[in-house]
Amino acid sequence: MILSRAWAWCLLICCLTQPVFADRIGDVVDTHVWEQAARFFTFRDPSLRYALAGALLLGISCGVLGSFIVVRKMALMGDTLSHAVLPGVAAGFLWSGTKDPLVILVGATIAGLLGTFLVSVIRQTTRIKEDACMGLVLGSFFAVGICLLTRIQKMETGNQSGIDKFMFGQAAALNADDIRLMALCTVVVLLLVSLCYKGLLAASFDQDFAVSLGLPVRILHYLLMGLLTFSIVVSLQAVGVVLVSAMLITPAATAYLLSDRMHRMILYAAGFGTVSGALGVFLSFQGNNLPTGPFMVVGASSFFLIAFMIAPRHGLVVRWLRRLRRSRRIQFENTLKGMHRVLEDRDFVGDGVSLRELAELRRETIEDVRKRVRALVRAGQATLGEDGNMAYFTPDSRSxxxxxxxxxxxxELYLTNEANYDADHVHDDAEKIEHVLGEEIVRQLERKLNYPAQDPHGKRIPGIQEIQEDGVRPAAAGAGLGYGESR
Amino acid sequence: MNPSNPPLEIHDMTVAYHKRPVLYGIDLVVPGGKLVGVVGPNGAGKTTLIKACLGLLPLSSGWVKYFGQAYRESKSRVGYVPQRESVDWDFPVNVSDVVLMGRYGKTSLFMRPTREDRAIARECLDKVKMLPYADRQISNLSGGQQQRVFLARALAQESDVYFMDEPFSGVDAATETAIIELLHELRDQGKTIIVVHHDLPTAKEYFDMLLLLNMRVVAFGDTEEVFTSELLQRTYGGRLTILSEVVDVVKQQEER
Known part of the structure; x- marks a missing residue:
């Protein structure tokens, strides 16, 4: 949801900023893309240095806090909080008449706390559920904030104040004071989170248990909310009200896909936050001070998209490949099983299985069967005779x-004996299960069924020893052990 | 152990959920070294009883004491196994992280787990035969394995009184046997274990004492004495319909 919203905002911004910058194209026409990039990487401009420092700091604090927000399922709370601070920002500006970071910080914090307080009041006194309460508060606070902002822009001082930067963020507008505040915030976040890491982890995983241990769960919750408000507020200028929650959630969600331990997730999230922050500043600088927030979030979302695709365990591509490999294996195994049954039907006389026999058994055309066997041959699991019409096992594939x-x-035997299935109901189920039974479960089955020799249809069940021996020395041993006698 | 200070004593405890009383005037004295089963129908307040004892729910009246002391002073002597479904098993922690959490109450909030804590956690994992899975992420465990992890976490608390909420629900037969053996072992060490249980036939087998609960204590005593058809009928027979109706009326009036 957050992701799609981020993209939508981006599109909007691209449309919105076009006319604004149209009259300035004349000024920038001589700055080439590469020159601009070179200027970026030499860090000549002090405003660029501030912007980068800000992006890095906010990337770290948002990544760390976002990790907790994501695993505590409080993503929507982050969103609510970030929108609820807007009227506070505007009020702070109206109060002081300038863009004083401290007054704005205080105003925003008050508004944010008021917003969260209202959410819990509405939830507790009415029957409206939490998500609707958040939507309500988010929308109304944001609307009030916009109204105030438009008023400010009508004012004489308001126009040059840079207060409009709070909407979509402008890292280039950061000054030394802002950076100091952000650094302070990041240090406090890192310090408190690492000090209380144990408690935060336990309370996030299992709140009741943490309470029963005597951990100050409620205080930790308020601490987290406090830090969240604080770091949202100091990040506002760089990312903007609209998208700051995306900087909380997107890097953390990306990290969640990539790691299975909390401390690693926090580390990755801070990393992704930092890199996307820097990327946002770079792109904004390239486009001659376009709003930073959307570019940061586009960067963060791209990382998410990549992780979503190729994360080692949870990624889409990896899962797809795994599925493909599995279905290939099942096909191989089914063909091999067919070959075995052909041999079994003629009491293991001879080694080769003609494609015609296999086709008859599998009820397929010879062409289809040939394709299957060729695939087996390519995988080294079978050999084809010289005329191309006889298939032979390799030692491995026979076992x-x-x-x-x-x-x-x-x-099949287990289902009929232990689960009281009828003998004619078990085949289809066994067709699927045969490919997934591990060696351990098979041993258990054998023990449970007392090492049976025959299945419910009276066919012989090969034992483990035969499988191991037969892999090396096929038909003779099979015949010696009485293959096919049951027919 | 001083006999006048039983491991768990509950006096006239009443608990309300959203203004709706769930437990009425519970009086209970649990002697030491017993394995106690709590049985009763759905909505009888079994989980509520445990949570109220652990201070997770506010009491409307009454008090709970452990070894003659208030819960606040005896937290380290009380262990807890919540319902398995109460947590998100996709949480980014591995098995030993979870068991280590059992040690978190032993040191100050700001202290890292010590080497000794880690050793104890490993020992507890070994006791429930989960040591081979110590580095696994918890979502890759079966239901029975998850339950064992929770049990190991409680063992790591090294408490004297344990509350367990349905430790047998959704576990395989092997785990069930393993858990009950472990509970017997704990009991033989003199610990008191209170277990919410759903299955009546096994309840008779597993527990030394039974608490028959249906919004109030129907009966509490040795299993042979309490497990009678008459008492079970009274627990499950829905004789309290008028009581719960009154509860509904009270709730409606308060909301008006």
């Missing part, structure tokens, strides 16, 4: 085939 047949028949 694979026997293992699958064994799994299939054991499972």
């Amino acid at each position: 694979t085939a026997m293992r699958i047949v064994r799994n299939h028949r054991l499972w």
Whole structure:
């Protein structure tokens, strides 16, 4: 949701900023993209240095706090808080008449706290649920904030005040005082989070248990909310009210996809926050001081998109590849099983399986079967005779085939004996289960069924020893052990 | 152990959820070294009883004492196994992180877990046979394994009184046996264990004492004495319909 909103805002901004900068294109026409990039990387402009420092600081504090917000399922709270501070920002400006960071900080903090307080009051006294309460407060506070901002812009001092930067963020507008405040905020966040890490972790994972341990869960919650408000407020100028919550959530969500431990997630989130912050400043600088917030969030969202695709365990591509590999394996195993059954049907006389026999058994055309066998050959799991019409096992694939047949028949027997399935109901189920039974479960099944020799249809179940021996020395041993006698 | 200071004593405890009383005038004295099962129908207030004892819910009246002391003073002597469903198992922690949390109450908030804490956590994991899974992320565990992790976390608390909320729900047979063996072992060490349990037939088998609960204490005593059809009927028979109706009326009036 946050993500899609970020993109939507970006589009909007691109449209909005066009006319604003149209009259300035004349000034910038001689600054080439590369020159601009060179200026960026030499850090010549002090305002650029401030902007970068700000982006890095806010990336760290937002990443750290965002990690907790995400795992505590409070993402919407971050969003509410960031929108609720806007009237405070405007009121702070009206009060002091200038862009005094301290007064604005105080105003914004008060507004943010008032917003969260209202959410809990509405939730507790009415039957409106929490998400609607947040939506309510978010919308109304934001609207009031916009109204005040438009008033300020009509004022004479307001126009040059840079207060409009609070909407979409302008890192280039940061000055030394702002940076000092942001640095203070980041240091406080890092200090308190690392001091109380134990308690925050326990309270986030299992609140009741943490309370029962005697940890000050309520205080920790307020601490987190306090830090959140504080760092949202100091980040406002660089990212803007609209998108600051995205800087909280997106890097943390990206990190969540990539790590399974909280401290690592925090580290990654801070990293992604920092890099996307810097990226935002760079792109904004390239475009001659376009609003920074949207570019930062676009950067953060791109990282998320990449992680969403290729994260090692949770990524889309990885999951897709895993599924592909699995279905390929199942196909191989089914073909091998078919070959085994052809051999079994003629009491393991001879080594080769003709494609015609296999096609008959599998009820497929010879062409289809040929394709399957060729795939097996390519994977080194079978060989084709010289005329291309006979398929042979390799030692490995023969034991694979026997293992699958064994799994299939054991499972059928288990279902009929232990789960009281009818013998004609078990085949389809076993067709799926045979590919997923691990060695450990198979052993359990054998023990449970007392090392059976025959499946419910009277077919022989290959034992583990035969599978291991037969892998090396096929038909003779099979015949010796009485393959196919049950038919 | 001073007999006049039982491990758990509850006096005239009443608990309300959203202004709606769930437990009425509970009086209970649990002797030491017993494995106590809490049984009763859905909505009887079994979980509420545990949470109220642990100070997770405010009491409308009455008090709870452990070894003659208020809960505030005896927190370190009380262990807790919440319902497995109460947490998000996708949380980014691994098995040993979770068990280590059992030690968090032992030192100050700002202290890192010590080497000794880690050793105890490993020991507890070993007791529930989960040591091989110590580095696994918790979402990759089966239901039974998750329950064992919770149990190990409670063991790491090294408490004298334990509250366990449905530790047998949704676990495999092997885990169930393992848990009950562990509970017997704890009991034999003189610990008091109070277990919310859903399944009546096994309740008779597992526990030394039973608390039959349905908004109030229907009966509490040794399992053989309490597990009678008459008392069970009274617990499950819904004789309290008038009481719960009155509760609804009270609630409606308060909301008006």
